[in-house]
Amino acid sequence: MSVIVVEFVTVDGVVEDPDGAGGTATGGWAFRHGPEAVAGDKFRLGSLLDTGTLLLGRTTWELFSKLWPGRTDEFSRRMNTIPKLVVSRTLTDVGAWNNSSLLHGDLVEEVTREERDLIVIGSIGIARTLARQGLVDEYRLLVFPSLAGEGRRLFDGEVPADLRLVTSEQVGPAVLSTYRTR
Template sequence: MSVIVIEFVTLDGVVDDPDGRAGTPTGGWAFRHGPDAVGADKFRLGSLLETGTLLFGRTTWELFAKLWPGRTGEFADRLNKMPKLVASRTLADVGAWQNSALLQGELTEAVARETGDLIVIGSIGVVRTLARHDLVDEYRLLVFPSVVGEGRRLFDGMAADLELVSNTQVGAAVLNTYRTRRA
């Protein structure tokens, strides 16, 4: 089992509001670079789209549940069919997006019980909790050539030893894949 984090991130490490939907003053930074970097399987998930499970926090799941169920095409169809776990203390119903289920119990314990690969999209609170408990195995960061100066940063207040596994240009962005180094 691996926990794989995928994030849009600016050069200065900000992950907040890449599409501008949250209405932050610096939001929309990822989508200003055109569709090549934000469309299809930009994170190179490949077969994980058939074998893995998506893990979301409430806010990211609610956004995706509004956008993805109505989309079609190879990538959208594969994403919609995937099992999805939602970490939330407030949601009672996750029926708005097929194959979604509420995560049972505490996040770190539930993740430790999983037997297959988990893919965490966005969901910065979930990512930070998993990272603090040394449960993240890999980060796939799509780094955009934007500096926004403010907003939540992926590694704010955290330390990590990472090994660069690959980097690939994706439109205007660069996909950097890192594995967590463990002692």
């Protein structure tokens, strides 16, 4: 089992509000590069969408549960079919998006018991928590040629790490870089 964190990120390291839905002053930076820049399997998840599980925080899940269920293209079908674990202290019902279930219990304990690969999309708090515990195996970062200047960053300096670059490729206006932690 691997934990894979995937994030849209600016050149200056901001991951917060890539679509502008969060209403931040600098939000929408990824979507300013056009819909194709963020559409489809930009993170090269491939078969992981058939064999893995999404691990999402409440905010990301709520956004996605409004976005994905109404779409029918191949990538959307796979996003709608993959099992989803939702980490939330406030949600009681996750029936709005197929194959979603609430993660009960401690996040770290549940992740260490999981048998399938876990894909963390967005969900900055979850990604940081798992990184602090040394549980992230891989980062797939789609770096956009934008400078946000402010906003939450995935790497906040709290957890020192040396990452190993595995691949790097241009994907539209962005660069997809894959890093391993071990």
